[in-house]
Amino acid sequence: MHSFTEENYLKAIYHLSEGNMEAVSTNQIAEMTNTKAASVTDMLKKLAEKKLINYIKYQGVTLTNTGVNAAVNIIRKHRLWEVFLVEKLGFKWDEVHDIAEELEHINSDTLVNRLDDFLGNPVADPHGDPIPDRSGLIKHKKLVKISDMQTGESGTVSGVSEHSSIFLKLLEKMGLTLGTKIIISELIEFDGSIMLTIDQKTERTISREVAKNILVIL
Amino acid sequence: MHSFTEENYLKAIYHLSEGNMEAVSTNQIAEMTNTKAASVTDMLKKLAEKKLINYIKYQGVTLTNTGVNAAVNIIRKHRLWEVFLVEKLGFKWDEVHDIAEELEHINSDTLVNRLDDFLGNPVADPHGDPIPDRSGLIKHKKLVKISDMQTGESGTVSGVSEHSSIFLKLLEKMGLTLGTKIIISELIEFDGSIMLTIDQKTERTISREVAKNILVIL
DNA sequence: TAATTTGTTTAGATTAATCTAAAAATTTGT
DNA sequence: ACAAATTTTTAGATTAATCTAAACAAATTA
The missing domain is CATH 2.30.30.90 (Ferrous iron transport protein A (FeoA))
Incomplete structure (x- = not known):
């Protein structure tokens, strides 16, 4: 498995490359992860080494298939936990992000899939963002x-x-x-x-x- | 807040000093946390610095009141999550320990207390261990x-x-x-x-x- | 009680993630 | 197309948590 930190970089890269399918820049990632560009460069080398991203010096990065899968899985967990917090524990939609940010790193496929079933296999989180299914498929609505x-x-x-x-x-x-x-x-x-x-x-x-x-x- | 690692040491010390109210030794902690004695010594200095334990070189450690509170809070979270996993997600009692070991470090009092209510304020986890209430009180049964x-x-x-x-x-x-x-x-x-x-x-x-x-x- | 064994601590390294400052590459603007 | 500005990378440190090996303290035992 990947470290907590690696997961956060993958997620950041995924979100930054959503919509525009272009390569993501070091500075963009630094801003999103609240780190400095130098730290990002170090991490990019590590993620490239692990074949989670395609990285060419000075050219920005894209996720590999493995990288996309990892990112989507984290997003799936994040959104399912948000549904749990709102639907089952009575949190408001503006209160759940930070807690889900922690919960998304809990590692257990069984847990995620059982949570999914427990929640009735929701298709969107409390903010309307689509929840990837267990195979990683995301149903985007035309918004x-x-x-x-x-x-x-x-x-x-x-x-x-x-x-x-x-x-x-x-x-x-x-x-x-x-x-x-x-x-x-x-x-x-x-x-x-x-x-x-x-x-x-x-x-x-x-x-x-x-x-x-x-x-x-x- | 305390780091993931610090929390695990506090929990280990708490469990080791349950029953016999004696000081806990470096080696005992090393065994419980799967680390080496040298690493434990380093961490004990840090925890003593933060006033979470009473530590005298070569004499073992006890938790301070602050340390006990921190440990009990982690145990409360662990046991509530175990109840959730068994009662709501359908896990067996032998499957929940490792997942709860991760969930116990999620930091949010609101979350824990709402989870507690959602579960109907259970008094024991799936193994019969008592769940501390929100003030940290533990009702031990005579077993x-x-x-x-x-x-x-x-x-x-x-x-x-x-x-x-x-x-x-x-x-x-x-x-x-x-x-x-x-x-x-x-x-x-x-x-x-x-x-x-x-x-x-x-x-x-x-x-x-x-x-x-x-x-x-x- | 002196010697040996056991347990604990210190010293010195290592790894992951981060930083600042400086160097290098790329992009922009004239 | 070249100089200036911006972005990215490298170099060298730092912090938290860990390790091994060696030194030191305490307990045991002969």
């Missing part, structure tokens, strides 16, 4: 940022692209939690903010910055 | 080894003093799990083995070695 929607369009809030507690608490307060139905009632030209109807009842205006981080299924 | 019982005496199996998977599986096979009622039917002089009636039905003979490790409430 759209509210900031990309047009007047009159409607959809269901199904994810967020910002996971900070402060942002999640804000959504909670505004009634924009997962599952909420919204209709865009007006795009305000002046500052780009967006007026929408929540659950056919409440009218609300949200800033462009907030709208960019809420993901919706049309 | 007797089967090997110390007399012919005609009866009791309920309520604990074990040997936690190895091989031993627990054996008890399972013999029907001597927790809650089982037994009556001593005969003490066999020849080899010290003991004949007993299980749940008013089955007659069985167990070796003195096995009998020594089964604990009973009279």
